[in-house]
Amino acid sequence: MKQTYYLDYNATTPVAPEVWQQMEPLLREQYGNPSSVHHSGKAASKVVRQARVKVAELLGADEREIIFTSCGSESNNAAIRSALATNPGKKQIVTSRVEHSSVKKLGKYLTEEGYEFYEVGVTAQGFLNIDELRHVVSEKTAIVSLMLANNETGVFFPVNEIGGFLKEKGIMFHVDGVQAVGKHPLNLKESPVDFFSASAHKLYGPKGIGCLYVKKNTPFRPFIAGGSQERGRRAGTENVAGIAGFGAACELALKDLPEEIQRLKSLRRYFEDTLMKGPHGIVVNGDLNRRLPTTSNLRFPGVDGESLLMALDQKGICISSGSACTSGSTEPSHVLKAMGLTDDESKSSVRFSFGRYTTEETIREVLVILQDTLGALKESSKRNRLMEPRPEAAF
Numbered sequence: 001m002k003q004t005y006y007l008d009y010n011a012t013t014p015v016a017p018e019v020w021q022q023m024e025p026l027l028r029e030q031y032g033n034p035s036s037v038h039h040s041g042k043a044a045s046k047v048v049r050q051a052r053v054k055v056a057e058l059l060g061a062d063e064r065e066i067i068f069t070s071c072g073s074e075s076n077n078a079a080i081r082s083a084l085a086t087n088p089g090k091k092q093i094v095t096s097r098v099e100h101s102s103v104k105k106l107g108k109y110l111t112e113e114g115y116e117f118y119e120v121g122v123t124a125q126g127f128l129n130i131d132e133l134r135h136v137v138s139e140k141t142a143i144v145s146l147m148l149a150n151n152e153t154g155v156f157f158p159v160n161e162i163g164g165f166l167k168e169k170g171i172m173f174h175v176d177g178v179q180a181v182g183k184h185p186l187n188l189k190e191s192p193v194d195f196f197s198a199s200a201h202k203l204y205g206p207k208g209i210g211c212l213y214v215k216k217n218t219p220f221r222p223f224i225a226g227g228s229q230e231r232g233r234r235a236g237t238e239n240v241a242g243i244a245g246f247g248a249a250c251e252l253a254l255k256d257l258p259e260e261i262q263r264l265k266s267l268r269r270y271f272e273d274t275l276m277k278g279p280h281g282i283v284v285n286g287d288l289n290r291r292l293p294t295t296s297n298l299r300f301p302g303v304d305g306e307s308l309l310m311a312l313d314q315k316g317i318c319i320s321s322g323s324a325c326t327s328g329s330t331e332p333s334h335v336l337k338a339m340g341l342t343d344d345e346s347k348s349s350v351r352f353s354f355g356r357y358t359t360e361e362t363i364r365e366v367l368v369i370l371q372d373t374l375g376a377l378k379e380s381s382k383r384n385r386l387m388e389p390r391p392e393a394a395f
Contacts, residue, residue, distance in 0.1 A: 009355030051247025060187035153286030154295025163192030205249030209242030
């Protein structure tokens, strides 16, 4: 059986054994509906409460501020839609040019409903243009929605600084924290953030479960109407096993968060330093320091990123050319384009992302395979150029 090297943790993570252990009984035996009044329903309700406490602890929040959702995309939509519903006189949404598709596409739909959707630019290192943000927000701005850490480059936005400025202006602030939760310390109680999105499958929990943090006393309009679940803030029978898995994943992350951050930084440093000392002229896209410890977005000059991705996949290495939500697109990464890269530079870039089960041995073996593959691709490209027919001489 072919050896697999999984280096696409930003796309999704495996369910940790500690998480599955919490989930399995709830799928097989303890399957009560948390809204039921009998003992089976009460047991399920207790599981949900306990998980909510664990999620809130990782986020640095109060458990009453946590609404369970199906995923990060739902949470993002719920936050933005709620801000518009509770600020009916305000018609502007402000975000950045490097946001997740769940925010960018929602913005496109909202323009068809009469809203203005403004995307602030970023620098060549991937940082938000703060001066542009300050200039564009006004009394007509209902909400600003920004990522805490970019899913393609890992670059952080200074959300506490931004939130402080927005609070003075009376503008609601949503942070898409999906990529950062479990990889970066959080304390939402002390932050100026009104809404914060998270998703379990990015931190060794199951797919299909996420949450939206809504700060105490923040006006909120439910995105999904129906039953009275989640204190009337999100209708639908709770995904009890998924919620338990989310709670267990948060507990696991909190147990060794500082140590794991340092371990991943060390692995990434070794990986990038080794490659950049080589002969291929490899460049890191985005700031070298202010980014997630998991993320390495690299540009390979003269190499087609998709060809590299497929060649490595044949050798058991799983990476990506950008966000999993935009896979299949032939367009260059909108994140890298916003940072000023050309189409060719964007298309020669791929993302490696590391995680809890990435070891130093894994990195060493991947480096050998990667450098051999780069050599083979460049040699093949050189042969193809030599075989191209030359134009006939004019007489």
